[in-house]
Amino acid sequence: MAKILMKGNEAVAEAAIRSGCRLYFAYPITPQSELIEYMAKMMPKVGGTFLQAESEVAAINMVYGAAGAGKRVMTSSSSPGISLKQEGISYIAGAELPAVIVNVQRGGPGLGDIQPAQADYFQAVKGGGHGDYHLIVLAPNSVQEFADMASDAFDLADKYRNPVMILSDGMLGQMMEPVEFKPAKTQEEINTLGEQHTAWCICPNADGDAKHHHEINSLELDPSVLEKHVNHMYEKYAVVEKNEVRCETYNVSDDNEVLCVAWGSASRIVKSAINELKKEGKSVGLIRPITLWPYPYEAIVKAIGPKVRQVYVFELNTGQMLDDVKIAVEGRVPVKFWGKVGGIVFTPAEIQEKLEACF
Amino acid sequence: MTTEMICAGFGGQGVLTIGKFIAQSGMKEGKNVSWLPSYGPEMRGGTANVSTVVSDEPIASPIVSFPDILVALNQPSIDKFAPSVRKGGVVIMNTNMCPHGCPREDVDLVAAPMSDIALEIGSMMVLNMLAIGIVIGKTGLIKYETMEEDLNSFLKAKNPDLLEKNLAAIKRGIEIGQKHE
Amino acid sequence: MEVIARRPETLTKTPFTYCPGCLHGVAHRLIAEAIEENGLINQMAGVAPVGCSVFAYKFFNFDMAEAAHGRAPAVATGMKRARPDMHVFTYQGDGDLAAIGTAEIVHAANRGEKLSVFFVNNAIYGMTGGQMAPTTLPDMKTTTSPYGRNVEDIGYPIRMCELLSTLVAPYYVERVSLLSPAEIIKAKKAVGKAIQYNRENRGFTFIEFVSTCPTNWGIDPVKSRDWARDNMLPFFKVGCFRDKGEENVQGVEK
Amino acid sequence: MPKMTVDPYYCKGCGLCIAACPKKIIRFSENINEKGYHYAECYKQEECIACKMCYMTCPDVAIKVEK
Numbered sequence: 027m028a029k030i031l032m033k034g035n036e037a038v039a040e041a042a043i044r045s046g047c048r049l050y051f052a053y054p055i056t057p058q059s060e061l062i063e064y065m066a067k068m069m070p071k072v073g074g075t076f077l078q079a080e081s082e083v084a085a086i087n088m089v090y091g092a093a094g095a096g097k098r099v100m101t102s103s104s105s106p107g108i109s110l111k112q113e114g115i116s117y118i119a120g121a122e123l124p125a126v127i128v129n130v131q132r133g134g135p136g137l138g139d140i141q142p143a144q145a146d147y148f149q150a151v152k153g154g155g156h157g158d159y160h161l162i163v164l165a166p167n168s169v170q171e172f173a174d175m176a177s178d179a180f181d182l183a184d185k186y187r188n189p190v191m192i193l194s195d196g197m198l199g200q201m202m203e204p205v206e207f208k209p210a211k212t213q214e215e216i217n218t219l220g221e222q223h224t225a226w227c228i229c230p231n232a233d234g235d236a237k238h239h240h241e242i243n244s245l246e247l248d249p250s251v252l253e254k255h256v257n258h259m260y261e262k263y264a265v266v267e268k269n270e271v272r273c274e275t276y277n278v279s280d281d282n283e284v285l286c287v288a289w290g291s292a293s294r295i296v297k298s299a300i301n302e303l304k305k306e307g308k309s310v311g312l313i314r315p316i317t318l319w320p321y322p323y324e325a326i327v328k329a330i331g332p333k334v335r336q337v338y339v340f341e342l343n344t345g346q347m348l349d350d351v352k353i354a355v356e357g358r359v360p361v362k363f364w365g366k367v368g369g370i371v372f373t374p375a376e377i378q379e380k381l382e383a384c385f
Numbered sequence: 386m387t388t389e390m391i392c393a394g395f396g397g398q399g400v401l402t403i404g405k406f407i408a409q410s411g412m413k414e415g416k417n418v419s420w421l422p423s424y425g426p427e428m429r430g431g432t433a434n435v436s437t438v439v440s441d442e443p444i445a446s447p448i449v450s451f452p453d454i455l456v457a458l459n460q461p462s463i464d465k466f467a468p469s470v471r472k473g474g475v476v477i478m479n480t481n482m483c484p485h486g487c488p489r490e491d492v493d494l495v496a497a498p499m500s501d502i503a504l505e506i507g508s509m510m511v512l513n514m515l516a517i518g519i520v521i522g523k524t525g526l527i528k529y530e531t532m533e534e535d536l537n538s539f540l541k542a543k544n545p546d547l548l549e550k551n552l553a554a555i556k557r558g559i560e561i562g563q564k565h566e
Numbered sequence: 567m568e569v570i571a572r573r574p575e576t577l578t579k580t581p582f583t584y585c586p587g588c589l590h591g592v593a594h595r596l597i598a599e600a601i602e603e604n605g606l607i608n609q610m611a612g613v614a615p616v617g618c619s620v621f622a623y624k625f626f627n628f629d630m631a632e633a634a635h636g637r638a639p640a641v642a643t644g645m646k647r648a649r650p651d652m653h654v655f656t657y658q659g660d661g662d663l664a665a666i667g668t669a670e671i672v673h674a675a676n677r678g679e680k681l682s683v684f685f686v687n688n689a690i691y692g693m694t695g696g697q698m699a700p701t702t703l704p705d706m707k708t709t710t711s712p713y714g715r716n717v718e719d720i721g722y723p724i725r726m727c728e729l730l731s732t733l734v735a736p737y738y739v740e741r742v743s744l745l746s747p748a749e750i751i752k753a754k755k756a757v758g759k760a761i762q763y764n765r766e767n768r769g770f771t772f773i774e775f776v777s778t779c780p781t782n783w784g785i786d787p788v789k790s791r792d793w794a795r796d797n798m799l800p801f802f803k804v805g806c807f808r809d810k811g812e813e814n815v816q817g818v819e820k
Numbered sequence: 821m822p823k824m825t826v827d828p829y830y831c832k833g834c835g836l837c838i839a840a841c842p843k844k845i846i847r848f849s850e851n852i853n854e855k856g857y858h859y860a861e862c863y864k865q866e867e868c869i870a871c872k873m874c875y876m877t878c879p880d881v882a883i884k885v886e887k
Contacts, residue, residue, distance in 0.1 A: 031409045031418070049648055057424060075647045079640065080673035087637035087670070091613070091644025094631045099648065117634050140424070201447050202405065202420035204412045228629040228645055230652055231608035239578065241623050242631035297445035373450040567823065571875040571885040573830075582880055586857070587834030591879030747840050747873040780834075787834040 035060035041176035048074035086114030094242035096227030102128035116155025120244030124183035133369030141369025142196035147346035278311035298374035394458030399513035404435035511554035518558015587787020636667020639674035678735030696782030737769030822870035830882030833857035
C-alpha cells in the first residue's frame with residue numbers, strides 16, 4: 027500500500043478502524059479534534075458506532091459498557107479530558123476489560139494550554155485513577171508508530187484483558203508524516219474478534235444453550251476476595267512486565283560518553299541533537315522507552331557503556347520519568363534532567379547545548 | 386540531504402497548504418517528510434506557520450529551529466523567523482505585505498510583490514501556489530511535475546478553472562525563482 | 567395443583583440484600599417477571615447502579631454489569647451499541663440517577679437510546695445511611711438535612727418524569743407506585759409495557775417507582791407506605807407522561 | 821384447594837403480606853429462620869382464596885401461590 031501523508035490524530039483513528047474497532051465514544055477537546063472528527067466521518071462508512079458523548083465521564087463509561095460486551099472499543103481525549111476519564115479507567119482495569127484510550131497530551135495543570143506536553147506521565151504510568159492497577163502505556167514518536175500502536179494496543183488489551191493507553195501529544199497528533207497502513211481486518215476477522223470474549227462478557231445465550239450469568243464488575247466487598255482479585259491482577263501484570271517491554275536504542279555504543287533517555291516527541295528532538303554532536307565527534311546514545319509501563323529498566327542498565335559519565339533525561343515536563351531512570355541506573359552514573367513545560371517544546375539546538383556542556 | 390523550511394503568514398493565506406503540498410510531493414518523490422503546523426488560536430485570524438522537513442534520511446526533529454528556506458507572506462513572519470534562517474539560506478518574501486523588508490544581508494532573498502501577482506493571475510487564493518512555484522524555481526526541493534500530478538488528481542474534475550489558475554501561479558513562481566538564481 | 571405465582575426464573579437464587587420491607591424487591595420482581603413474560607432471558611442484560619441496589623447484578627439471572635455511580639445509562643449505551651441484538655435496562659436509585667448521574671440520564675433519554683431505565687425514588691440515600699437525596703421532600707429530615715430540607719437553600723425535589731418528558735426523544739415515561747397490591751398490579755402493567763417496547767427496540771423507556779425506605783425513614787414497613795402515600799404522592803404524582811405507543815396520553819407525539 | 825407457602829430462606833419478616841391478606845390468615849411464625857427473622861406463615865390454608873395479594877406485595881419474592 028502506498029504511503030499517505032496524514033496527521034497523527036487521523037492516522038491512529040484509521041489504524042484503529044483497520045484493527046477492527048467498530049465502537050468509538052468521545053468528547054471533543056483540542057488537540058485531539060481530528061481524531062474524533064475522523065471517527066465521526068469514517069465509522070458510519072464501515073457500519074461502526076460513533077457517538078459524541080455528553081462528557082468525558084459518559085464516554086469512558088460507554089467504553090466500559092461496550093468493552094463489557096466484549097467488543098473492540100476506543101476513546102480518545104487530551105489531558106484535562108483524560109483526568110475526567112480516570113474514574114472509568116479504574117473501573118475498566120478493575121473489571122479486567124480490554125479497551126484502548128488515546129491521550130493527545132497538552133500543557134497543564136488545570137486547563138493549561140493546547141500545546142504539546144508530556145506532563146501526564148505520572149497519571150498514565152503511576153496511577154491516575156484510584157486503586158491498585160496498571161495501564162499498559164505505549165508512547166509513539168512518529169505518525170507511523172502512532173498508527174501502528176493502534177493495532178498493538180487492541181491486541182495487548184485483548185490478550186491481557188486490560189486497558190491500554192497510547193500516550194501521544196499535541197505535536198504527534200497535529201503533525202503530518204507519511205504513513206503506511208496494515209491491511210484492514212476482514213469482516214470475518216472482525217466477527218471472530220467480536221466473539222473472542224464470550225466466555226465472560228455480556229452476550230446473548232444461543233438458543234438451547236445453558237444459560238449464563240456473566241457479571242461485569244469491579245465491586246467486591248469481602249476484603250479477602252478483593253485481595254485475591256488484586257493479587258491475580260498483579261500476577262497478570264508480572265507476565266506483562268516479562269513479555270511486553272519495548273524500547274528503541276539510537277546511536278548506543280561503547281563510545282558513548284553521555285546516554286540520553288527520552289520518550290515520545292521529545293526523543294525526536296534529542297535525536298537531532300545527537301546527530302549534530304556526531305558531526306563534532308561527540309558520541310551520545312539515546313534510549314527511548316516505547317512502553318512506559320512496563321518500563322525498560324533493564325534495557326537502560328544495558329545501554330550504559332563503559333565510557334558513559336552522564337545519563338541525561340529530557341522531557342516536556344518537570345522530570346516525571348526521571349524517577350524511573352534513577353531506579354534503573356541505581357547510582358552507577360550521575361543522572362541529570364532538563365525539560366520544558368507549559369506546552370513549550372525544546373529545540374534541537376537547546377538539547378545540543380545541554381549535551382555539549384557534558385563534554 | 387535534509388532541507389528544513391518554515392512557511393509563515395496570517396491565517397487564510399494558505400501557508401499550511403504550502404507546507405502540505407511540498408511534504409506530499411517530497412513523499413511521492415521517495416523522500417522522508419514531516420509537516421508540523423502551529424495550531425490553536427494562532428490559526429484563527431492570527432499568524433500561522435508550519436515547519437516542513439524534506440530529507441533523504443529519516444527525520445529526527447520535525448521542529449525547525451534554523452530553516453534553510455523561509456517563506457514569509459507578511460511582515461510579522463519576517464520579524465519572527467528571518468533572524469533564525471541559516472546563513473546562505475533562502476528567504477522568499479511577499480513585498481506587498483512586508484513594508485520593512487528583510488533585515489538579513491547574509492541570506493539569498495527572493496523578494497516579489499506576490500499579492501499583486503496572485504491577483505494578476507486571477508485570485509488571492511493562488512498566493513500559496515505562487516510561493517510553491519518560487520520554492521521550486523529557486524531550490525528544486527520538489528519537482529513541478531509532482532505538483533501538477535497532485536493538483537490534477539483532485540482539482541481536474543472538481544474545479545478545472547481553479548486548476549488552471551493554480552498551475553499558472555506555480556509556473557509564474559518558478560520563473561521568479563529561477564530569475565533569482 | 568397449579569402454581570399461579572412463584573419466584574421467576576429470571577431471578578437468581580440469591581436472597582436480596584435489602585432491609586426487611588424494602589420495596590426494591592418488588593421492583594426487581596416486576597422487572598424479572600416482565601423479562602420472563604417477554605421471553606427475553608437469553609437476550610437480556612442489565613446495568614446495576616451504586617446505592618442500595620448495587621448488588622442487583624447478583625439478583626438477575628442473566629448477564630449484568632455493575633456501573634460507577636450515576637453512569638449506568640452511559641454503560642448501557644455502550645452495551646446496547648456494542649450488541650444491538652441484546653436488550654438492555656438500567657436499574658437506578660434517586661441519588662444515583664437524579665444527582666450524580668443527571669447528565670447521563672438526560673442525554674441517554676435525549677438520544678432516545680433503546681434502553682429501559684427503572685428508577686426507584688424513595689426520597690433518600692439509603693446505602694450511605696439516609697442522607698438527603700435530590701428527591702427528598704421539602705422540610706423532610708435526613709442525616710444531611712437535620713433541620714428539614716430548606717428549599718430556599720437547597721432547592722426543591724427534582725421530578726424526573728416531568729423533566730425527561732420535556733425531551734422529544736423518550737418513547738415511554740411513566741411514574742407508578744408500589745405502596746399496595748393494587749398499585750403494584752398497575753406498576754406491573756407499566757413495567758411490562760416498558761420491556762415490551764424494549765423488546766421491539768422502539769426507543770427509550772423510563773419507569774419511576776415511588777417507593778419507601780423504612781429503615782432510614784425510621785418507620786415500620788407497613789406504615790412507611792402510608793407515609794409515602796401522604797407525603798410523596800402529592801409531589802410525585804403517578805401517571806403516564808409519555809407513551810408514543812398509545813394515543814390520548816399526555817405529551818404524546820405520534 | 822388454593823394454597824400459599826412462604827419460603828423461610830427468603831423471608832425477612834417485614835409483615836407486608838400479613839397486611840395485604842384480605843382473609844387475615846398470615847402471621848409471624850414462632851420459629852425463626854437462619855437469618856434470625858420470625859418468618860411469615862399461613863396458619864389457615866383452608867381459607868386461602870389464591871388472590872396473590874401476598875405474593876404481589878412480598879419484597880423478597882419468598883411466596884408461592886398454588887390453586
